[in-house]
Amino acid sequence: MTESGTGTSEKNAIYVFAVCRAEEVPDVQGLTGVTRAEPVRSLRIGSLTAIVQTVRGADFTDEVWQKRLTDEAELERYARAHHEVVSAVAARFPTVPLPLATLYNGDERAARALASESTRFRTALTRIAHHAEWGIKVYAPVSRSAGDDTSEEQPAAAADRARPAPGAGRAYLERKRNLQSQREERQAASLRVADVVDADVSRIATESRRLRPHGNGAVGDGRVQVLNATYLVAGQRAAELDLLVAGLRERTGAHIEVSGPWVPYSFVGEV
Structure with missing residues (x-):
């Protein structure tokens, strides 16, 4: 799903935690996400909603991420932060979690890429709803x-x-x-x-x-x-x-x- 993997090096990137089916805007206030610099927020994609956060692209280059993979404590911190956001949203709406460190270069590109997979998301959301x-x-x-x-x-x-x-x-x-x-x-x-x-x-x-x-x-x-x-x-x-x-x-x-x-x-x- 990731447009550029963890190889993005632009100033900012869009980190995507999950895609959900919500009749209302998900309340994600208070969630820290993977960085304290920017808030966790919603990104509308047609009838679906992505839960995203703006991050520094330099923090997610291939080189930086590969180094992070060798640091068990640091990797666990990111995994816990990712799971915390996914769990909070899934407690209220059918939610498809995305893999750790799913990144896109900007909201527009993220929305376009996720929209191209909307059929698969809807199928998965129907399968797991209320489960x-x-x-x-x-x-x-x-x-x-x-x-x-x-x-x-x-x-x-x-x-x-x-x-x-x-x-x-x-x-x-x-x-x-x-x-x-x-x-x-x-x-x-x-x-x-x-x-x-x-x-x-x-x-x-x-x-x-x-x-x-x-x-x-x-x-x-x-x-x-x-x-x-x-x-x-x-x-x-x-x-x-x-x-x-x-x-x-x-x-x-x-x-x-x-x-x-x-x-x-x-x-x-x-x-």
């Missing part, structure tokens, strides 16, 4: 069977090396096969739980996206993530979602985390 995004993560506990603990097996193994008993090697291989079989069964059971949760939540969601689970080391407490998904849920079904998740926790015994409601970033398409 919110909810994230659901499912974790399966890493259960260790008695055979997984090799602390007692090591002395025995040393003794076996000194005085190998008949059939000791065969018994060892059999134990290893059993342990592997148990691990595979637990993994299969965990994936079945993930499928059950996803299928049940999808029934009350308008749309859903199943994402790649985070690696085992990401949680840090021994749990393994088996489902990482996001769902577009109508506002009037939020309570139903709460009840459904409570029932799934009881039924499956899995640890289920729910986050939201969020602005439906995942369901506005490529804008």
Whole structure:
């Protein structure tokens, strides 16, 4: 969507946070945006409204922005400022958030470029109106069977090396096969739980996206993530979602985390 990416170097540029469908002029007073130098404001685009802010073009050149991407604290500050504006507008109107650092060289060019995508905006706004995004993560506990603990097996193994008993090697291989079989069964059971949760939540969601689970080391407490998904849920079904998740926790015994409601970033398409 960006006319010149973050490569603008003119004195001023127009930073676009979002496009919304509002019957009235959105009240954006009090929002700081990404700079304190200029106010966040509205820019009318036909029947749609863009939420914008004038910024210094020199602050968003490719060179400056690439440097900013390597500064985690600075990047987080911009992301939070961007999200604050989007969330404030989305709390009142159907809103399509635009990517971080979407810039145009002036109001006229911004309006022209955004107007050229008005059909896509209207489609997305119709899809997400009166909906919110909810994230659901499912974790399966890493259960260790008695055979997984090799602390007692090591002395025995040393003794076996000194005085190998008949059939000791065969018994060892059999134990290893059993342990592997148990691990595979637990993994299969965990994936079945993930499928059950996803299928049940999808029934009350308008749309859903199943994402790649985070690696085992990401949680840090021994749990393994088996489902990482996001769902577009109508506002009037939020309570139903709460009840459904409570029932799934009881039924499956899995640890289920729910986050939201969020602005439906995942369901506005490529804008």
